[in-house]
Amino acid sequence: MTVENKKLLDELFYSEVLPEEGYRELLAAHEDEETAGYACELARIRQKESFSNEIYIRGLIEFTNYCKNDCLYCGIRRSNGSAMRYRLTRAEIMECADQGYELGFRTFVLQGGEDAYFTDERLEDIVGGLKAKYPDCAVTLSLGERSRESYERLYLAGADRYLLRHETADRIHYERLHPPEMSWENRRRCLYDLKEIGYQVGCGMMVGSPGQTMEHLIEDLRFLKELRPHMVGIGPFIPQKDTPFGDQPQGSLKLTLFLLALIRLMLPKVLLPATTALGTIHREGREMGILAGANVVMPNLSPVSVRKKYALYDHKICTGEEAAECRGCLEQRVESIGYKIVTARGNALE
Numbered sequence: 001m002t003v004e005n006k007k008l009l010d011e012l013f014y015s016e017v018l019p020e021e022g023y024r025e026l027l028a029a030h031e032d033e034e035t036a037g038y039a040c041e042l043a044r045i046r047q048k049e050s051f052s053n054e055i056y057i058r059g060l061i062e063f064t065n066y067c068k069n070d071c072l073y074c075g076i077r078r079s080n081g082s083a084m085r086y087r088l089t090r091a092e093i094m095e096c097a098d099q100g101y102e103l104g105f106r107t108f109v110l111q112g113g114e115d116a117y118f119t120d121e122r123l124e125d126i127v128g129g130l131k132a133k134y135p136d137c138a139v140t141l142s143l144g145e146r147s148r149e150s151y152e153r154l155y156l157a158g159a160d161r162y163l164l165r166h167e168t169a170d171r172i173h174y175e176r177l178h179p180p181e182m183s184w185e186n187r188r189r190c191l192y193d194l195k196e197i198g199y200q201v202g203c204g205m206m207v208g209s210p211g212q213t214m215e216h217l218i219e220d221l222r223f224l225k226e227l228r229p230h231m232v233g234i235g236p237f238i239p240q241k242d243t244p245f246g247d248q249p250q251g252s253l254k255l256t257l258f259l260l261a262l263i264r265l266m267l268p269k270v271l272l273p274a275t276t277a278l279g280t281i282h283r284e285g286r287e288m289g290i291l292a293g294a295n296v297v298m299p300n301l302s303p304v305s306v307r308k309k310y311a312l313y314d315h316k317i318c319t320g321e322e323a324a325e326c327r328g329c330l331e332q333r334v335e336s337i338g339y340k341i342v343t344a345r346g347n348a349l350e
């Protein structure tokens with residue numbers, strides 16, 4: 001590790017921000033073991049100050065893979081005719097939550113494609129039902145772009161949090177990843193609306209998506225500082241064979257881990273998941289993510305019968321396991337590196 005890079009990491013540790021040139025220098029050194037090791041060491045200091053050795057779990061319910069969008073990277077894009085479409089009923093969603101509650105989950109994340117069947121009315125009914133039955137639980141939505149009015153209604157129905165990755169903070173790069181009818185402006189509008197309404201908000205980007213440069217990642221870091229989200233979900237891009245990006249290389253493990261560490265240093269209290277995508281590109285990816293500063297894992301509560309169908313990317317892990325198996329598996333994994341899973345709601349700290 002060069003003296004300069006150590007200084008930069010120390011500066012980031014103390015001041016939580018660097019001049020752009022600093023990020024550029026550090027990102028260029030992400031493959032250097034010593035630099036990456038030191039970044040993770042500092043990130044763990046902040047992680048432990050904020051969360052001790054506790055890892056929050058969120059139960060993910062992938063309730064529909066119908067989607068009106070056509071994002072070029074995503075396996076459930078509307079033009080993928082090979083995707084087997086499904087939708088869970090309200091009763092099935094409640095059953096997933098019942099099972100999750102038994103297993104100790106106190107946050108349910110309803111994630112789906114942008115599916116017109118799920119109108120505000122239907123979603124209000126589902127969110128309201130979950131909150132009525134489990135008032136001690138947080139409900140997180142991850143349903144893509146909607147109108148401000150719709151976000152307001154779902155918030156009033158009881159939703160506490162919303163996850164909407166910004167995917168990339170660079171407008172030109174955004175356009176390369178999305179069809180012409182989607183816009184970077186609307187994505188930002190959604191994120192700012194969600195924050196204003198009062199949701200705890202999660203954004204995030206894929207690492208190594210086609211056409212991404214280090215400059216784009218620097219813009220992402222700058223955007224994180226600007227939006228100040230409660231959660232940041234990042235994971236490597238992984239090609240899905242039926243998409244236009246099916247033959248593109250996957251994102252780098254090292255770069256994803258290095259970015260997790262930088263984000264922990266920039267936003268010491270942020271909720272930072274060790275994502276399923278990270279666990280997919282390396283068998284111990286999620287453990288490595290925690291050791292780079294992550295403090296959340298989001299195992300799947302969806303019925304096993306539909307799991308393979310929610311294939312955003314190829315070779316996704318945990319598509320054959322029951323919820324209880326993932327819960328147990330994660331417990332062991334987390335304990336193997338000296339952390340413990342807690343069942344608290346795990347609200348954002350700020």
Ligand code: 5AD
Nearest residue numbers: 073074165236237238240277312313
């Ligand atoms: N590889 C990795 N992540 C992906 N996502 C969608 N498609 C892929 C892919 N091929 C991520 C996007 C989206 C989140 C739900 O999953 O960032 O916001």
Ligand code: FES
Nearest residue numbers: 318321326329330
């Ligand atoms: Fe699902 Fe390990 S977390 S099997």
